Amino acid sequence: MSEDAAPSATVGRAPQRRGRRPGAPDTRAAILAAARTSFAATGFAGTSIRSVAAAAGVDPALVHHYFGTKDDLFLAALELRVDPRVARLPVLEGGPEHAGRRIMELFVSVWDDEETRLPLLALVRGAVEPGGARLVQDGFFRLVLRPIGDAFDLDQPDRRMALVASQLFGLIVVRYVLALEPLASAPASELVATYAPVLQGYLTAPLP
Amino acid sequence: MSEDAAPSATVGRAPQRRGRRPGAPDTRAAILAAARTSFAATGFAGTSIRSVAAAAGVDPALVHHYFGTKDDLFLAALELRVDPRVARLPVLEGGPEHAGRRIMELFVSVWDDEETRLPLLALVRGAVEPGGARLVQDGFFRLVLRPIGDAFDLDQPDRRMALVASQLFGLIVVRYVLALEPLASAPASELVATYAPVLQGYLTAPLP
DNA sequence: AGCACAATTCATCACATGATGAAAAACGTC
DNA sequence: GACGTTTTTCATCATGTGATGAATTGTGCT
Numbered sequence: 001m002s003e004d005a006a007p008s009a010t011v012g013r014a015p016q017r018r019g020r021r022p023g024a025p026d027t028r029a030a031i032l033a034a035a036r037t038s039f040a041a042t043g044f045a046g047t048s049i050r051s052v053a054a055a056a057g058v059d060p061a062l063v064h065h066y067f068g069t070k071d072d073l074f075l076a077a078l079e080l081r082v083d084p085r086v087a088r089l090p091v092l093e094g095g096p097e098h099a100g101r102r103i104m105e106l107f108v109s110v111w112d113d114e115e116t117r118l119p120l121l122a123l124v125r126g127a128v129e130p131g132g133a134r135l136v137q138d139g140f141f142r143l144v145l146r147p148i149g150d151a152f153d154l155d156q157p158d159r160r161m162a163l164v165a166s167q168l169f170g171l172i173v174v175r176y177v178l179a180l181e182p183l184a185s186a187p188a189s190e191l192v193a194t195y196a197p198v199l200q201g202y203l204t205a206p207l208p
Numbered sequence: 209m210s211e212d213a214a215p216s217a218t219v220g221r222a223p224q225r226r227g228r229r230p231g232a233p234d235t236r237a238a239i240l241a242a243a244r245t246s247f248a249a250t251g252f253a254g255t256s257i258r259s260v261a262a263a264a265g266v267d268p269a270l271v272h273h274y275f276g277t278k279d280d281l282f283l284a285a286l287e288l289r290v291d292p293r294v295a296r297l298p299v300l301e302g303g304p305e306h307a308g309r310r311i312m313e314l315f316v317s318v319w320d321d322e323e324t325r326l327p328l329l330a331l332v333r334g335a336v337e338p339g340g341a342r343l344v345q346d347g348f349f350r351l352v353l354r355p356i357g358d359a360f361d362l363d364q365p366d367r368r369m370a371l372v373a374s375q376l377f378g379l380i381v382v383r384y385v386l387a388l389e390p391l392a393s394a395p396a397s398e399l400v401a402t403y404a405p406v407l408q409g410y411l412t413a414p415l416p
Numbered sequence: 417a418g419c420a421c422a423a424t425t426c427a428t429c430a431c432a433t434g435a436t437g438a439a440a441a442a443c444g445t446c
Numbered sequence: 447g448a449c450g451t452t453t454t455t456c457a458t459c460a461t462g463t464g465a466t467g468a469a470t471t472g473t474g475c476t
Contacts, residue, residue, distance in 0.1 A: 027423080043337060045253035049464065059425055061466085066423095070464065127386055129251060129337075162382060162391040163402065169386075170378020174370060178335060178377075183370040193416035194371065198406050208401035235453080256433060267455055272435065 028066045030056040035063075035077040039122035044074055044129050074126065078119045099152055100200030104192040107168060111176075112188065124172050154203060163202035167195060236274045238264040243271075243285040247330035252282055252337050282334065286327050307360055308408030312400040315376060319384075320396065332380050362411060371410035375403060 034055035038047040049070055053060040067073040110116045145165050149157035171191070174180045186194075242263035246255040257278055261268040275281040318324045353373050357365035379399070382388045394402075 043253075045251075046337065048462075050462085060464090061426085062424065064465065127381065129254060159390050159394075162388050165388060166378035166382040166391065167375060168378065169381045170374035170376065173335065173377045173381060174374040180370050180373060182367050183374065186367075190416055198409070201406070208398055257435085258433075268434090269436080269456085270454065273453080278434065 027056070027058055027062065031058060031063055031066060032076060035067075035073055036118040036122060039074060039077050040118040040125065043122075043125035049073070074122075078123055078126075097204075098200070099203050100198070101192065101196040103148070103164065103199055104196045108188040108192060121172070121176060124169065124177070127169075152203065156207060159207065160203050164199055167198060167202065171195065235264070235266055235270065239266060239271055239274060240284060243275075243281050244326040244330065247282060247285050248326040248333065249329075251330075251333035257281070282330075286331055286334075305412075306404075306408070307411050308406070309400065309404040311356065311372065311407055312404045316396040316400060329380070329384060332377065332385070335377075360411065364415060367415065368411055372407050375406060375410065379403065 031052065034052045035047070038052050038055060049063050050060045052073070053063050056063075063073060067076050110120065145161045146157070149161035149164075154160050171183075175183050175186075175191075178184075239260065242260045243255070246260050246263060257271050258268045260281070261271050264271075271281065275284050318328065353369045354365070357369035357372075362368050379391075383391050383394075383399075386392075
């Protein structure tokens, strides 16, 4: 269902204007949005600077002008806005008693907002591409997972949060990438109810 | 610069089928092995015919000679040998009482054998690449997951097996793709002990 | 007005990739 | 040894890619 950018048949329209446009910052945002969508939809390798530029309705060189290399664009597209969210939300408050449920609720809320879903999806897609693993380790785990684990003052936080990550990644892949039914269509509340106890176990149950 | 028009007159092409092969099978197997390794390591987009040929120590054109296009090579590299294994192993015998543990043991054993690990890893990597989702739905889920679910005579088998799939995919991604420590280095027995109860819950516990 | 500068476009470069087809080498068969 | 088939190599082609730099145009400042 990939919508195509407006063909922009600029026939009777004003001639392509060069030079500085009045609403310049518009362009940068458009590029970023297009990049987010494309990275989230088709991953890093499946996204070309040209396609991003076309989707944003700008010249490919502009992409390089605003963001540097393609890697930079990818990083900018990720731009973990999840981070401030995570730090702010009440997930970290209180003990680990209902942490599983709160993490799932946070996850669902993050996923409900396109602003945060697209970067996260792009992150997951980029994770399995060549060279992407390091990026995810440096980004997702250190910025999102580890702080949560530390905040709860768990024993073996890395180990427990890796388990949590494995469940969340699996959910993302199966539900949003593979779109495996009936999990893909399950309501968010069901996800929370199903996965919260499991995460809770990963966080607090004794590990073998 | 090429100023000559492409002649490209189809001279009598010899039918290249049938016949005997003196020292051939070696090469074909080498290409296939290299392709498996590369697809498993860097995914479809991250694998080039040239790199496969180089790893196999043959000319790139040979890859096209034995296997057709790159897609064909990918399909040949997958070649779900997981299937007969799954059908044969005792996972399906007995009731669902300890199915979680048996599934994990099967998973570990499959993963322990390079012969089956590489195609599976390639499958997972291909899953998140453009167009790969359908392949995985048609392959992994229908060939591997669903039969298991049916054999156990579960209620809501698709839903339960989707949950199992989410956990297994997450494990694969985090452990083998991202190589997130300490999960990446955890011994197989620990994996079984940790995940078996969770899978068991997905299979038999009442669903919300 | 005039000028500096940012925003934009155009025209390429350099390179890797998938793919093809023809020539050359290896090999068995007669 | 000659022949035919198969295996292998070589030389390209066409394409898409990331990236660069120069030219162009409008904006805002002085």
